[in-house]
Amino acid sequence: MVLNIGPQHPSTHGVLRLKVKTDGEIVSEITPIIGYLHRCFEKHCENLSYEQVIPYTDRCDYIASMNNNFGYVVAVEELMGIEVPERVEYIRVIMAELNRIASHLLALGTYGLDIGAFTPFLYMFRDRERILDLFEMTCGARLLYNYMWVGGLSHDLPVGFVEAAYDFLDYFEPQVKEYNDLLTYNKIFIERTADIGVLPAEVAINYGVTGPNLRGSGVAWDLRKAEPYSVYDRFEFDIPVGKGLVGSVGDCWDRYWVRVQEMLESVKIIRQALQKMPSEGDVHAALPKKVRPPKGSIYKRTESPRGDLGYYIISSGKPVPFRIKMRSPAFTALCVLDEIARGWMISDVLAILGSLDIVLGEIDR
Amino acid sequence: MSQDIRTILKKAFPAAIVEQEAETEDYLEVRPGEWFEIATFLHDTPELKFDSLQCITGVDWGPEAHLEVRYNLHSMEHKHKLEIRIVLDRTAPEVPSVEKIWRVADWFEREVYDMYGIVFTGHRNLRRILLPDDWVGWPLRKDYETPETYHGIVVPKIKEEWE
Amino acid sequence: MFENLTSLEWLLWLILAGLLLFGLMAVNALAAVYAERKLSAFMQDRLGPMGQGAGFHAGKWGMLQTVADALKLILKEDIIPRAADRRLFIIAPYIIFIGAFIAIAALPFSEYIQVIDINLGIFYLLAVCSLGVVGLITAGWASDNKWSLYGALRSAAQIVSYEIPAALSIIVVVMLTSTLDLQGIIRSQEGVIWGILPNWIIFNNPFAFLAFFIYFISGVAETNRTPFDIPEAESELVAGFHTEYSGMRWAFFFLSEYANMFIVCGIATVAFLGGWQSPVPGFMDSGAWGLFWFFGKVLFLIFVMIWFRWTFPRLRVDQLMGVAWKVLLPLALLNIFGVGLWSLYIG
Amino acid sequence: MSRYFANIWETVTTLMIGLGVTLKHLWHIRRGYVTLQYPEEKWPRPERKIGFDHDDYNVIRSRLHVDIDDCIGCMKCERACPVGCIHITTVKVPKDVDLGTTSNDTKKRLLVTRFDIDMSECMYCNLCTYPCPESCIYMTGGPNSGKHPIDYEFSEFDRCNLIYRFANVSPEEVERITTSSAKPRTEGVAA
Structure with missing residues (x-):
């Protein structure tokens, strides 16, 4: 039987259609059909100036807009050779890591929802709201920020942000224990996720899967450590990898667990960044008068919550980019779905899909 | 890109590497003919071991110029990277598919095909990926013209007048 | 019981009882939905339906929310998909509803209030409880929707499987009380056991204690509630067997779901928790208090079901069957054996 | 066999922990709820004074x-x-x-x-x-x-x-x- 999961379905995380060939409950083939959210991001970019692209990058991965901004501005800055003030770098790291927590909270919450647990979703949403409050305090927007600019930031931190951020971190850390009690170590949850959809490391690398999904397969690969950009080389943090605590390495539970651990690592980074951040400094100091990179091209990767977020920018020396290609981590993560979800049941397919943490806005662009 | 990779490749495939004026450029230009063999070599040779294909970018240099495909490779083990550029003829852009070597290329190549009409020979499932199957034209080419309608739906070229 | 009634009186009695039972089901559904919303909200740090301020809101604390919902469902357009099997599609909700309705007729609400007292009461209840599955399959099949079909097939397998441990754990009760009559079962639970505890079956011996939990878990599964809600698993099957239903027909499914909860909890109360008996013998034990205790116990069990739903994830379909056949069934069989030994040597 | 019972025991305990968490929230709802009753209550917008003489920059996103x-x-x-x-x-x-x-x-x-x-x-x-x-x-x-x-x-x-x-x-x-x-x-x- 051919079953159409989506484009309207409660757990496809957006507008995704999966053509699933089933034999009873067992799935024999999955064909993801994407493009329902295609908004011609790359075509748009060829008609916009470099600054105007930034709000569009927000809308690609709308769960982690800060990280998208970050990747883009880092790439353009490297192309132009801009040195960014230290304070800006630290603020960017704080924002990116806060957004990583927010993104992981949403990923974990909706993953619980896919498995059938409703309550953790709302707890995580509640805490995510607090992060969004911090963002709103900083730049006025709650979801699509347009906060990082080429060479700087749109605003400096507001008065009282540092205290509010510390407040949040102090509040947040104990909450993780609650999530663990409620969901992570829940036997039903473990039954549903352990040993399901095992993604071996070689397959993951061959399929270009990155980020928490790759780390869940036991590969300690994190661009923040491997190719430190911005000021990530100044922080101490660990790379959590999947160890197969309840099943085998690389199963859904490992991917989930890596995200839980990563939130705690992000908390560590934010604490260090808040301490080390220079308290004075003009965030507009390095803003170029006109963003006009010299001729050339660059491929720059940064670590977004979903994995390696790459921007391939070709500049022809004009204020409008010649070509911008976004290599989205969720694109490759969805690519591997057929490989790892074959032979499992319909319920498992949705569990695996949820554990890959895709954002359709980023896949379709 | 280290010079070693360049020399290794030049030794193995003397005909396929396009000579560049500046050897310091951090990319390698390759002729499309032997690309599949080169890719296999890059993937399998232990001292290169480019096990991860980061990105495939299609580029159109304008209606009078050529198309280009760029591959960003990376090695998880040796932590080195390489950019491969393949210049293609605009009228019949064909390049061997590397989808069998790096499975991730499956979707990347489909995307490039979708946007530029570059045919990846040997790809097992070369269909449009982001656009509908019956879309006409290659949208990211510089000479692309937006169609008036799609199945009777007006494709707005410019924003409709407000009044 | 009714031999001396003439046919007209019999008819009137039937109509009256039917209306009362229907009223009970409706009120139960309204109250349970309201409770479910409020409790889930509180568990999730929300407030749930609220009404305050100017204008016509859903009453104080959103009390009228479910009433408004019911009104909306009645007024909604009745949609029957063109591809559906019309006759079966229309009849399916009523089958489920009738299953719940005739079961609730046999429940002893107190010592004196019971619509019909059958001397095979508990057997009858178990039998009609599984009538609903026919309606589910009909609904799933008639909708001509793949999701509905999946839901229907899952629920058929699930409900039939969970009938067995449920029935086996009820056998424990029958063994201990040596009667199938509901009032008889309740009466035999009078008094005190172990010094302080009420003489309910659940406290009678460890096996009966376990039997209660087996029954309750099976009951949760039979009513298709989380963690066993795979027939209507929202994130997998959209809405399972009732995907295509809307308006009043859907409301019938809803009504029956909550009525089924009530019945399952009612059986558990009767069989294990002493029915209308007071927990402290002699205290608030007469007449109308029976009604209070019965409803109190049933509502507590319904609360536990709601509590389950908003805490647990969902099992997968094969794991669900695994729980029934690999865990609950062996335990239930062991229980019967254990209770037999217990009543031979100890009890 | 012991694995079998250990499994059941683990299930029961972890589920009980989960139930405890939700019950705690149910109990403490009075001090922990986050609902904003929208038409009556509006989002409390904090004072948006930006430091460092940048208050000529506008940080609100609305009409x-x-x-x-x-x-x-x-x-x-x-x-x-x-x-x-x-x-x-x-x-x-x-x-x-x-x-x-x-x-x-x-x-x-x-x-x-x-x-x-x-x-x-x-x-x-x-x-x-x-x-x-x-x-x-x-x-x-x-x-x-x-x-x-x-x-x-x-x-x-x-x-x-x-x-x-x-x-x-x-x-x-x-x-x-x-x-x-x-x-x-x-x-x-x-x-």
């Missing part, structure tokens, strides 16, 4: 507003808009017509005959507010709440109502100003 009297028609906002939701038309006026000055004492040289913002297309990126030399285009609320109340829920029944037209000169007036020469006007364009 755009233009103080049309201050607008000099430089079109910078229109060019900055990535989606093109700002449409400005200006008319050159004869040299001797005085259009008045803005609140920054900049002399106005162009007559803004059309200043439309389509808020249904706006993506709230705030890019238009930065280049404005007169700070006359801004998002309402926040630091500008003195000028305007918070306005982030501007719902309309008709999409056309989301096109905000800020220019306030009528065609006749445009006609009059552009043709009338040698008649210096003392006041600015009608407020």
Whole structure:
């Protein structure tokens, strides 16, 4: 039987259609059909100036807009050779890591929802709201920020942000224990996720899967450590990898667990960044008068919550980019779905899909 | 890109590497003919071991110029990277598919095909990926013209007048 | 019981009882939905339906929310998909509803209030409880929707499987009380056991204690509630067997779901928790208090079901069957054996 | 066999822990709820004073507003808009017509005959507010709440109502100003 999961379905995380060939409950083939959210991001970019692209990058991965901004501005800055003030770098790291927590909270919450647990979703949403409050305090927007600019930031931190951020971190850390009690170590949850959809490391690398999904397969690969950009080389943090605590390495539970651990690592980074951040400094100091990179091209990767977020920018020396290609981590993560979800049941397919943490806005662009 | 990779490749495939004026450029230009063999070599040779294909970018240099495909490779083990550029003829852009070597290329190549009409020979499932199957034209080419309608739906070229 | 009634009186009695039972089901559904919303909200740090301020809101604390919902469902357009099997599609909700309705007729609400007292009461209840599955399959099949079909097939397998441990754990009760009559079962639970505890079956011996939990878990599964809600698993099957239903027909499914909860909890109360008996013998034990205790116990069990739903994830379909056949069934069989030994040597 | 019972035991205990968590929340609902009862209560918007002398930057994201009297028609906002939701038309006026000055004492040289913002297309990126030399285009609320109340829920029944037209000169007036020469006007364009 051919079953159409989506484009309207409660757990496809957006507008995704999966053509699933089933034999009873067992799935024999999955064909993801994407493009329902295609908004011609790359075509748009060829008609916009470099600054105007930034709000569009927000809308690609709308769960982690800060990280998208970050990747883009880092790439353009490297192309132009801009040195960014230290304070800006630290603020960017704080924002990116806060957004990583927010993104992981949403990923974990909706993953619980896919498995059938409703309550953790709302707890995580509640805490995510607090992060969004911090963002709103900083730049006025709650979801699509347009906060990082080429060479700087749109605003400096507001008065009282540092205290509010510390407040949040102090509040947040104990909450993780609650999530663990409620969901992570829940036997039903473990039954549903352990040993399901095992993604071996070689397959993951061959399929270009990155980020928490790759780390869940036991590969300690994190661009923040491997190719430190911005000021990530100044922080101490660990790379959590999947160890197969309840099943085998690389199963859904490992991917989930890596995200839980990563939130705690992000908390560590934010604490260090808040301490080390220079308290004075003009965030507009390095803003170029006109963003006009010299001729050339660059491929720059940064670590977004979903994995390696790459921007391939070709500049022809004009204020409008010649070509911008976004290599989205969720694109490759969805690519591997057929490989790892074959032979499992319909319920498992949705569990695996949820554990890959895709954002359709980023896949379709 | 280290010079070693360049020399290794030049030794193995003397005909396929396009000579560049500046050897310091951090990319390698390759002729499309032997690309599949080169890719296999890059993937399998232990001292290169480019096990991860980061990105495939299609580029159109304008209606009078050529198309280009760029591959960003990376090695998880040796932590080195390489950019491969393949210049293609605009009228019949064909390049061997590397989808069998790096499975991730499956979707990347489909995307490039979708946007530029570059045919990846040997790809097992070369269909449009982001656009509908019956879309006409290659949208990211510089000479692309937006169609008036799609199945009777007006494709707005410019924003409709407000009044 | 009714031999001396003439046919007209019999008819009137039937109509009256039917209306009362229907009223009970409706009120139960309204109250349970309201409770479910409020409790889930509180568990999730929300407030749930609220009404305050100017204008016509859903009453104080959103009390009228479910009433408004019911009104909306009645007024909604009745949609029957063109591809559906019309006759079966229309009849399916009523089958489920009738299953719940005739079961609730046999429940002893107190010592004196019971619509019909059958001397095979508990057997009858178990039998009609599984009538609903026919309606589910009909609904799933008639909708001509793949999701509905999946839901229907899952629920058929699930409900039939969970009938067995449920029935086996009820056998424990029958063994201990040596009667199938509901009032008889309740009466035999009078008094005190172990010094302080009420003489309910659940406290009678460890096996009966376990039997209660087996029954309750099976009951949760039979009513298709989380963690066993795979027939209507929202994130997998959209809405399972009732995907295509809307308006009043859907409301019938809803009504029956909550009525089924009530019945399952009612059986558990009767069989294990002493029915209308007071927990402290002699205290608030007469007449109308029976009604209070019965409803109190049933509502507590319904609360536990709601509590389950908003805490647990969902099992997968094969794991669900695994729980029934690999865990609950062996335990239930062991229980019967254990209770037999217990009543031979100890009890 | 022991594995079997250990499994059951593990299930029961972890589920009980989970139940404990939800019960705790149920019990403490009075101090922990996060619901905002929307029409009666509104989002408490914190004071948005930006430090470091940047309070001329606007950090709120809501409806755009233009103080049309201050607008000099430089079109910078229109060019900055990535989606093109700002449409400005200006008319050159004869040299001797005085259009008045803005609140920054900049002399106005162009007559803004059309200043439309389509808020249904706006993506709230705030890019238009930065280049404005007169700070006359801004998002309402926040630091500008003195000028305007918070306005982030501007719902309309008709999409056309989301096109905000800020220019306030009528065609006749445009006609009059552009043709009338040698008649210096003392006041600015009608407020």
